[in-house]
Amino acid sequence: MINDALAPLLAVYGGTFDPVHYGHLRPVEALAQLAQLSRVIIMPNNVPPHRPQPVANSLQRKEMVALAIADRPLFELDERELRRSTPSYTVDTLNAIRQEKGARQPLAFIIGQDSLLTLPQWHQYQRLPQLCHLLVCRRPGYALTMSQPEHQVWLNQHLTQDIHELHRRPAGCIYLADTPLWDISATLIRQRLEQHQTCDDLLPPAVADYIQRQGLYQHTANA
Ligand code: ATP
Numbered sequence: 022m023i024n025d026a027l028a029p030l031l032a033v034y035g036g037t038f039d040p041v042h043y044g045h046l047r048p049v050e051a052l053a054q055l056a057q058l059s060r061v062i063i064m065p066n067n068v069p070p071h072r073p074q075p076v077a078n079s080l081q082r083k084e085m086v087a088l089a090i091a092d093r094p095l096f097e098l099d100e101r102e103l104r105r106s107t108p109s110y111t112v113d114t115l116n117a118i119r120q121e122k123g124a125r126q127p128l129a130f131i132i133g134q135d136s137l138l139t140l141p142q143w144h145q146y147q148r149l150p151q152l153c154h155l156l157v158c159r160r161p162g163y164a165l166t167m168s169q170p171e172h173q174v175w176l177n178q179h180l181t182q183d184i185h186e187l188h189r190r191p192a193g194c195i196y197l198a199d200t201p202l203w204d205i206s207a208t209l210i211r212q213r214l215e216q217h218q219t220c221d222d223l224l225p226p227a228v229a230d231y232i233q234r235q236g237l238y239q240h241t242a243n244a
Contacts, residue, residue, distance in 0.1 A: 027127060030188050032156065033062045033118065034131040035102070035111060037207065038082050039075040040232060041089045042224040044205030046096075048158035049131055051200040053095055056156060056184045061131065063090060064099045067109045076211060077237055079103045088227040110144040115152045119192075127191050129154040134163040137195075141172045150179050154187050155195045161202040214238040 034049055049061055065082045075082060083103055090096035101117075102109040115130060122128065130153045132140075137157045140146045149155060167173040179195040181187070186194050205223050213220050215238060220229060232238060 027125060027189065028122070029059060030056075030127040030129055030154075031062065031118070031122065032056075032058045032060070032129040032131055033064055033099070033115070033153075034096075035064045035066055035114070037075050038063075038065045038086050039077050039207050040082070040085045040210060040224060040228055040237070042205050042207060042210055042228075043222070044133075044160075044203040046089060046093065046225075047203055048133070048160070048198075048200040050093070050095060052131065052156055052158050052198045055198050055200070056187060056196060058095070058129075061096050062099045063096045064102055064114070067102045067105050077235075081231075081235060081237065085228045085231055088231055089225045091227065112143070112145045112148050112152065115149065119152050125191055127154070127188055128152065129156050129187060131156045131158065133158050134160040134165070137176075137197075138163055138167065141167070141169070141175075147175070150193050150195065153192045154190075155179070156187070157195065157197045158200045159198070159202055161204045165197075211238045215240065 034045075036045060038045065052058065053061060063086055065079070065086055067079060077085070083098070083100060087098055090098060102114060111130065115128070119126070119128060130149065132155060134157055137155070140149075143149075167176055176195060179193060181194040181196055184196065187196060210220050210223055213223075214232065
């Protein structure tokens with residue numbers, strides 16, 4: 022039977038998650054309300070090409086994400102990047118998902134404002150809106166406009182505030198979501214843990230317990 026109705030918007034959230042924290046989870050939960058997302062695929066990176074290597078290994082980062090989302094039905098873990106042995110450029114991953122799901126599937130990639138600002142340094146970033154929408158969560162301390170005028174022009178060409186566009190079109194829009202600010206980073210958590218400071222309000226208790234059991238982030242100076 023041919024189904025002419027569009028499939029629900031598939032939203033993918035990539036990151037290093039070294040470790041996963043409330044600054045990852047809560048903005049995306051708020052985004053899901055604003056953009057009417059019923060499910061978010063959370064996808065830990067294997068070897069992020071534009072960043073230093075993670076402190077926790079792939080298995081540990083995957084297990085922390087699994088613990089963090091165990092009581093958060095919005096999220097579903099996707100291990101595809103962790104199974105790869107080669108660097109996983111976002112554009113390649115999204116291209117693979119696009120091939121799997123077909124040209125009509127509404128597809129989105131979720132990023133924070135800091136990632137939007139550095140997007141022009143990503144491999145083939147201009148292909149991203151051809152493959153998917155970009156949904157951007159706010160993050161404290163990061164400018165709301167691009168530093169280079171030509172990048173702002175590029176951004177403006179794709180901006181939408183109409184969430185129905187995200188559900189109706191397969192790709193092509195950038196949505197800057199007015200999500201609440203959480204001033205949390207994995208770097209801050211690694212630094213606090215190294216200094217034996219608590220991180221109670223920064224990440225889920227199950228993740229904190231796991232970090233302690235594994236002895237993670239005890240000596241990560243400059244990581
Ligand atoms: P690190 O401190 O190690 O650089 P991070 O906390 O920025 O890590 P990542 O795993 O690199 O976390 O980020 C994955 C995604 O989550 C990115 O798109 C990033 O912009 C977003 N993100 C991370 N922290 C926040 C936050 N506090 N608010 C909004 N978005 C965030």
